[in-house]
Amino acid sequence: MKSKKGQTxxxxxxxxxxxxxxxxPKNLVIVESPTKAKTISKFLGPDFxxxxxxxxxxxxxxxxxxVDTKKDFKPTYVVAEKNEKHVEKLKTAAKGANMIYFATxxxxxxxxxxxxxIQILKTPESKIKRIAFHEITKPAILEAIKNPRKIDMNLVNxxxxxxxLDRLVGYELSPFLWxxxxxxxxxxxxxxxxxxxxxxxxxxxxxxxxxxxxTISALLTDSNPTxxxxxxxxxxxxxxxxxxxxxxxxxxxxxxxxxxxxxxQAKKIVKxxxxxxxxxxxxxxxxxxxxxxxxFTTARVxxxxxxxxxxxxxxxxxxxxxxxxxxxxxxxxxxxxxxxMRTDSVNLSTKFLNDANDYVKQELGPKYLPKNSNxxxxxxxxxxxxxxxxxxxxxxxTPDSIKDSLNPNQFKLYNLIWRRAVASQMAPAIIDQxxxxxxxxxxxxxxxxxxxxxxxYLKIYRNTGEDKILPEVKQAEKLKAKEIKPEEHATTPPPxxxxxxxxxxxxxxxxxxPSTYASIMSTxxxxxxxxxxxxxxxxPTDIGALVNDVLVKHFPEIVDIQFTAEMEDDLDKIxxxxxxxxxxLNQFYNPFHKNLNIKYKEVKKKDIVNEKTxxxxxxxxxxxxxxTGRFGKFLACTGFPDCKNTKQINEKGDIVxxxxxxKTDEKCEKCGQPMVIKSGKFGKFLACSGYPDCKNTKxxxxxLDIKCPECGGNVVQRRTKRGKVFYGxxxxxxxHFVLWSKPNGKKCPKCKSLMVEGPKDKAxxxxxxxxxxx
Numbered sequence: 001m002k003s004k005k006g007q008t009x010x011x012x013x014x015x016x017x018x019x020x021x022x023x024x025p026k027n028l029v030i031v032e033s034p035t036k037a038k039t040i041s042k043f044l045g046p047d048f049x050x051x052x053x054x055x056x057x058x059x060x061x062x063x064x065x066x067v068d069t070k071k072d073f074k075p076t077y078v079v080a081e082k083n084e085k086h087v088e089k090l091k092t093a094a095k096g097a098n099m100i101y102f103a104t105x106x107x108x109x110x111x112x113x114x115x116x117x118i119q120i121l122k123t124p125e126s127k128i129k130r131i132a133f134h135e136i137t138k139p140a141i142l143e144a145i146k147n148p149r150k151i152d153m154n155l156v157n158x159x160x161x162x163x164x165l166d167r168l169v170g171y172e173l174s175p176f177l178w179x180x181x182x183x184x185x186x187x188x189x190x191x192x193x194x195x196x197x198x199x200x201x202x203x204x205x206x207x208x209x210x211x212x213x214x215t216i217s218a219l220l221t222d223s224n225p226t227x228x229x230x231x232x233x234x235x236x237x238x239x240x241x242x243x244x245x246x247x248x249x250x251x252x253x254x255x256x257x258x259x260x261x262x263x264x265q266a267k268k269i270v271k272x273x274x275x276x277x278x279x280x281x282x283x284x285x286x287x288x289x290x291x292x293x294x295x296f297t298t299a300r301v302x303x304x305x306x307x308x309x310x311x312x313x314x315x316x317x318x319x320x321x322x323x324x325x326x327x328x329x330x331x332x333x334x335x336x337x338x339x340x341m342r343t344d345s346v347n348l349s350t351k352f353l354n355d356a357n358d359y360v361k362q363e364l365g366p367k368y369l370p371k372n373s374n375x376x377x378x379x380x381x382x383x384x385x386x387x388x389x390x391x392x393x394x395x396x397x398t399p400d401s402i403k404d405s406l407n408p409n410q411f412k413l414y415n416l417i418w419r420r421a422v423a424s425q426m427a428p429a430i431i432d433q434x435x436x437x438x439x440x441x442x443x444x445x446x447x448x449x450x451x452x453x454x455x456x457y458l459k460i461y462r463n464t465g466e467d468k469i470l471p472e473v474k475q476a477e478k479l480k481a482k483e484i485k486p487e488e489h490a491t492t493p494p495p496x497x498x499x500x501x502x503x504x505x506x507x508x509x510x511x512x513x514p515s516t517y518a519s520i521m522s523t524x525x526x527x528x529x530x531x532x533x534x535x536x537x538x539x540p541t542d543i544g545a546l547v548n549d550v551l552v553k554h555f556p557e558i559v560d561i562q563f564t565a566e567m568e569d570d571l572d573k574i575x576x577x578x579x580x581x582x583x584x585l586n587q588f589y590n591p592f593h594k595n596l597n598i599k600y601k602e603v604k605k606k607d608i609v610n611e612k613t614x615x616x617x618x619x620x621x622x623x624x625x626x627x628t629g630r631f632g633k634f635l636a637c638t639g640f641p642d643c644k645n646t647k648q649i650n651e652k653g654d655i656v657x658x659x660x661x662x663k664t665d666e667k668c669e670k671c672g673q674p675m676v677i678k679s680g681k682f683g684k685f686l687a688c689s690g691y692p693d694c695k696n697t698k699x700x701x702x703x704l705d706i707k708c709p710e711c712g713g714n715v716v717q718r719r720t721k722r723g724k725v726f727y728g729x730x731x732x733x734x735x736h737f738v739l740w741s742k743p744n745g746k747k748c749p750k751c752k753s754l755m756v757e758g759p760k761d762k763a764x765x766x767x768x769x770x771x772x773x774x
Contacts, residue, residue, distance in 0.1 A: 100129065158572070
């Protein structure tokens with residue numbers, strides 16, 4: 001088709017009429033996502049039709065195991081109903097193509113997607129061209145087109161082996177947990193190890209015995225009126241700091257304390273120091289270099305984004321995917337901003353090294369460059385050096401230059417990645433470190449400080465914390481004590497895992513891989529095995545701890561760190577072509593399945609979930625026991641199912657007295673009896689007073705006095721089954737209007753949607769396509 005100016009227009013295949021099939025593009029390129037397709041379409045001419053598979057089109061069936069364990073674990077793959085339209089579109093596009101380029105991601109998952117596409121499309125081998133690239137830029141895409149390769153079946157088999165392993169564990173072990181613990185539970189090969197780490201850490205915290213101790217500091221001045229602080233470190237030549245190492249389930253933990261054990265001893269020292277002379281005994285100055293950190297791997301970017309930006313690992317990976325696949329940047333159109341975000345490597349391309357060198361030299365000056373490019377060695381034994389670290393596609397594309405094209409979170413993550421990558425190619429920072437020893441009688445104090453002599457890479461990638469600058473003092477100089485401060489402390493237990501530290505632990509033990517960390521964090525919370533506290537740190541739930549104990553006792557290999565790490569190593573060897581995948585599956589499955597059959601006979605549910613108590617059921621006089629369900633512990637009558645009496649208990653196991661139901665004027669629409677207000681796990685709700693004959697319940701709606709913008713009803717506060725608050729229309733189910741943030745009743749000045757409460761007490765538009773803030 002010709003435009004008015006005579007230029008050829010390459011229309012998407014789906015819009016091409018039958019009459020135009022002769023002018024269809026000669027080559028088909030298939031990628032996973034529409035965004036990626038849109039970005040790549042900029043770089044290829046009219047001979048290429050870019051289409052998206054929308055991720056995996058085939059997978060194991062959802063309603064059965066789909067693995068024949070008696071026939072070499074032959075998998076049965078099916079196309080989900082929701083994907084059929086994508087399959088038909090790709091089949092139509094493939095019919096008229098001379099060549100089909102499979103341009104999915106370069107990892108195992110991407111290789112498997114390409115292999116599945118070939119099976120679905122029944123592509124002749126002569127038409128297959130597999131291309132891979134680390135970044136979505138024109139040079140990278142054109143280079144990949146020039147250098148196609150064959151499908152790497154080692155990578156495909158490694159992905160199949162992982163998928164089948166996870167399916168075997170999930171489909172065979174989960175029903176065991178349903179029957180022996182509680183319905184709705186599940187087990188996973190890698191997630192179970194993560195839960196074990198959380199549970200073991202919680203028990204280490206519970207067992208930890210805190211010790212009190214005291215420190216003493218002196219606020220000193222010289223001729224300079226600004227005081228500086230020095231800590232007491234020795235008494236009579238003996239160091240007062242004591243370091244104790246604690247052996248943990250995973251690693252080691254050290255606590256520091258002093259030998260000053262009580263207030264009486266601390267006050268005696270303070271009194272002894274009263275009106276004493278404080279003399280400078282020694283001044284130690286040294287210059288040190290602080291080298292830049294390597295560019296990001298997947299694990300490290302998740303950890304730093306959690307620490308610096310407060311992002312969850314899932315959020316980090318979602319935003320990184322957007323930056324990789326392409327963002328619409330002013331004057332450039334859709335461009336890939338970072339390299340592939342699932343990687344173990346810290347390697348950087350020669351092009352980027354040169355680009356970063358040019359940027360630093362031009363913008364900051366030659367003194368900020370090292371003599372030679374900084375080359376980093378990947379510590380992980382399974383990392384592929386041919387892959388690259390996560391870096392910006394262009395060193396010259398600074399965060400500020402594209403800030404207006406990104407949303408706030410995209411900008412924050414791009415800024416972090418850009419700064420880390422460019423800083424990795426800069427000169428070390430030079431730090432002046434100073435230590436001053438001050439003697440008063442038999443007591444030795446020390447003041448430490450540091451100043452940045454040359455900021456080097458810290459110019460663009462600064463760590464948190466400020467310099468502590470000490471005054472210039474002389475040997476034997478007499479100082480004045482402005483204040484002597486005794487302070488009480490207590491040793492603290494090892495901290496609970498946050499997402500960043502849990503990912504670091506999994507990485508150190510080589511459990512899971514870059515592509516799995518985010519899903520592990522999400523899964524253990526979605527299945528109610530762990531929850532985050534106010535500090536965003538993981539604590540195990542009652543059911544999480546119980547499931548962990550069952551697995552540790554009866555299926556130790558599933559939650560064993562070494563065993564799981566060795567399995568990951570075997571999967572890596574399959575990917576490298578060093579091992580066959582079927583023998584690895586046999587090696588795992590046969591003993592696992594045999595043990596599972598034994599445990600079905602041996603393990604009794606009452607021995608796992610029932611804890612004896614002295615409580616007697618007031619309804620039938622039978623003993624009550626503590627049971628653990630999906631949502632925690634509760635008291636239940638042993639007369640079940642004849643007696644269904646249950647009681648809430650608190651963390652200490654004490655019975656929580658249920659308040660008397662509050663009467664209301666509302667009538668039950670099912671039986672006509674009065675509705676009453678009761679309290680449950682997620683707060684108050686309306687229930688029929690005719691219970692148990694009538695079991696009608698309704699949410700206790702909090703009317704916000706705001707009209708529903710869709711039907712004119714009232715917007716009310718409600719809760720999901722898991723207790724999460726949301727705001728919906730009182731006319732539900734006739735009206736499906738819903739918001740997850742609280743509306744304030746005002747309307748957006750731009751699009752007239754309801755405004756809702758946003759971060760930092762700011763009101764934002766509830767319409768995601770509208771960026772209005774107030």
